[in-house]
Amino acid sequence: MCGIAGFVWPGQGALPPEAERLAWLGAATGALSHRGPDGEGLALEGPCALGHRRLSIIDLAAGSQPMEDADCRAVVTFNGEIYNYRELKARYAARGFRFRTHSDTEAILAAWLLDGPDGLDALEGMFAFALWDKASRTLFAARDRFGKKPFYYTIQNGVFAFASELTAFEKLPFLRLETPVAALMRFAAYEYLPTPETIYKDVFKLRPGHSLLWRDGQLTTAPYWDMPLPGPQPKASEEDLCAELRLLLAQSVKRRLMADVPLGVFLSGGIDSSTVAALTAGMVSRIKTFSIGFSEASYDESRYARLVARRFATDHHERILSADACGALLPEIVARFDEPMADPSIVPTYLLSQVTRENVTVALGGDGPDELFYGYEYYPAFNLAAAYDKLPAFARRRVIEPLARLLPHSAGYVNPRFVADTFLAGATAPQWLRVQTWLSAFTAEAQANLWQRPVPQLLSPQGLFAPTRELFEGFPADDPLARVGYVFARQYMLDYILVKVDRCSMMHSLEARAPFLDRDLAEFVCRLPARYKLRGARRKYLLKKAVADLLPKEILGRGKRGFLIPVASWLRGQLRPQVDALLGEKHLREQGIFDPKEVGRLVAEHTSGVADHRKKLWTLLVLQLWLARHKPSLIP
Known part of the structure; x- marks a missing residue:
């Protein structure tokens, strides 16, 4: 590395x-x-x-x-x-x-x-x-x-x-x-710059x-290579497919144990990292594992990591973080990124890499299955949205949408109102745009009032999200869900997940390896029809079945949890001084990029609890921190 x-x-x-x-x-x-x-x-x-x-x-x-x-x-x-x-x-x-x-x-x-x-x-x-x-x-x-x-x-x-x-x-x-306004608008939409574009x-x-x-x-x-299309229904039984998957997983992990320096495993306690830890423990004596926990209970998963570590007798290292400690590190971590990226988990990922590098030089991680095995909640939501879109208009507008507005806001890991609003915003969008609408901080409509001098061509969904449409429509799969998976792998994982891991690990001179992104393994999974990945609402279907005898039942039965931090409450609390300084009216008028009135509205609604604008404000704060450090030449 x-x-x-x-x-x-x-x-x-x-x-x-x-x-x-x-x-x-x-x-x-x-x-x-x-x-x-x-x-x-x-x-x-x-x-x-x-x-x-x-x-x-x-x-x-x-x-x-x-x-x-x-x-x-x-x-x-x-x-x-x-x-x-x-x-x-x-x-x-x-x-x-x-x-x-x-x-x-x-x-x-x-x-x-x-x-x-x-x-x-x-x-x-x-x-x-x-x-x-x-x-x-x-x-x-x-x-x-x-x-x-x-x-x-x-x-x-x-x-x-x-x-x-x-x-x-x-x-x-x-x-x-030079940084054009178009790049800033694309970042505000995606929370990163989609390949091949950059901030410059x-x-x-x-x-x-x-x-x-x-x-x-x-x-x-x-x-020279691309993800293969899903194939026909395999002739092999599910049991045989599980056996082949386990063999490919073991082969991939073994390949990634190649090193002349000490190595370990990132362990979150989820199915993916636990699988890597379990397979590694079977090949290496007393493997070292590393995890991060949070003092805020709704965000903490450290107990699951400890459970896996005990099961496989690993040499486990853990660090529990407080909100104050993470918030204090945010400006420095964001500023060190070579281009802005608004994944809130950069803070715990940075600290996880730090504690890992204190002990080893190489770490295996669990990135990849959420994209390849349809592990995100967006996959079943995509199918649910298709059903929602077929409901009569009066049922959607007179019943479901008013009920959604009655849901409460929460600063915890799950905000019911935020989830409902986000789902409804993308449910009636075209297939190519549906998931990206759910993922975006600022849609095309939301950006109309955000900038002092916006680029007109990017004020439509077709212009702003053209990179997503190109990928979705360019992948010739018959199943729309396979196209969603392709976009996730070629955009969200590429420019969000993998960039986060690469930059945070390399800031500490730590090499991170991803066994699930092995070519042989990935090609096997990509060729499987969707029913082996998403069965009703059950995500990662075949993966969970293949490792059922390997992992503790408490791990297999868990829902998907992201590696997140309490952004909503931070923006009202310990990050408030930075919000006021970088998103305040005086600074915005001097800077001449954003509309102070619109940003002020977002800040006021969020801090008062009237609305949850965590994604929007976090994205703007990250961008401002990056601009303050790198000071690029801004052009129209």
């Missing part, structure tokens, strides 16, 4: 002096030092500059980067892990490739030099890399199948630049980073499962 950065100077004209290019490259990789505190590498190859910050995991002695092949034909800078590198070394050595190290990095060089872009199909793991082919003067880059590792790029004045985080671009003086104009994220080729000033991107 590392940080990478670099650039390719245009072919025409003279190159800047070597010392100057090395200084730029060193500054860019220096901004990524938290991703790789164990070493730095800089390389200049003609017009190409490649930088690397290393977190040593495999081949601690000889795995430094940028790395050349034995014949000096290509050089690569790489972030991630190739879990099948031993098999690849045997395969490519038999074809004549000369290996010099025991590092997985050389497998990438071999794949490119022997198979070109087609070599990506052989790589199993999480990765983002950039490789310079000296003979063809080509830069080739790729991102793993689910986008676990980040890869940003831009082209400005003929210079191609790339990095693991946008903070590296802030150190390159030949780049201009003309700066992009490489899509997952895609490669990139830069040659002679021309950029080409291409997919």
Whole structure:
């Protein structure tokens, strides 16, 4: 796990002096030092500059980067892990490739030099890399199948630049980073910037499962993998499918135990992380597990994590958080993100990574099943909304909606009124827009009065949520629920869940691995019809059945709980000073972005308890904290 950065100077004209290019490259990789505190590498190859910050995991002695092949034909800078590198070394050595190290990095060089872009199909793991082919003067880059590792790029004045985080671009003086209002509006809608967009104009994220080729000033991107479509009803019995699923799970966990440093498991006490912990405990003696708890009872799940830890006799480490402690950390954590992301669980995830890194260097986690096995409540809600939409209009408007308005507000984990209002808002939306309406902080309608100078094209759902519609309608599955799952994996998980885990873990130089996002396992699950994932209201159907004999019944019977914090009460309490400072009328008028009257209304209604605007105010507060730290150039 590392940080990478670099650039390719245009072919025409003279190159800047070597010392100057090395200084730029060193500054860019220096901004990524938290991703790789164990070493730095800089390389200049003609017009190409490649930088690397290393977190040593495999081949601690000889795995430094940028790395050349034995014949000096290509050089690569790489972030991630190739879990099948031993098999690849045997395969490519038999074809004549000369290996010099025991590092997985050389497998990438071999794949490119022997198979070109087609070599990506052989790589199993999480990765983002950039490789310079000296003979063809080509830069080739790729991102793993689910986008676990980040890869940003831009082209400005003929210079191609790339990095693991946008903070590296802030150190390159030949780049201009400008934030348009359109990016702010998209963030307010999604609570993140959906790939390939970023918070900056003309700066992009490489899509997952895609490669990139830069040659002679021309950029080409291409997919090399995508999630497969659901197949027909399997001929195998459910018992046989469960057995195959357990086998694939065990195989995936075993692959991710590859390391020359200590490792452990994130343990929340939910089905996903508990499954990973249980399988790991069967392969490793006295595995270390880590969890976070909350002093607020309605948010605390630590007792379930302790239950699993006792069941599998793990070396368990736990930290209980108070609201005051989390609230005090929020500004610093948000500001350290390279682009804004309004998932409230960044605070506990950051602290979980901190306590984990005090003990190990690698941690396995439970990300992925909510998207692949339809674990979110939004999946059955999607089907329920289809039934609701068929009800007579008078029943919806005269009976159900008035009853929903009678529900009480709550600052706890579940707010009945907030849940009902959110469901009704999306229930009659088009299929492609339904779930995103439920997820959004600010819909197109809600943004009309939010900005002083909004972008007109983004004041319609079709314009604001175009990235979601593109994914939903571009996935050729017959079952709309499969399209919902595709959007969740390719948008929500990619840019929200995985970004949160990557940034929070890497802030502490901790490598996080996701066994459920193994290629073989994911392809098996994706090909299953929806009934094996959602059976009525029962989510993760086949997964729960497959691990029924493995986990305590208390874990199997639990409902889905998010890794959340008491946002609603914080905004009225310990975060109130920051709300007043950053969302107050004086600051907003000086800033000239938001409409002070509309923001003031949201703050007043929330703090008085008249309405629950936690999502809206949290999203605005996160954005303001990020703007205060990064100070981008704002443009219309």
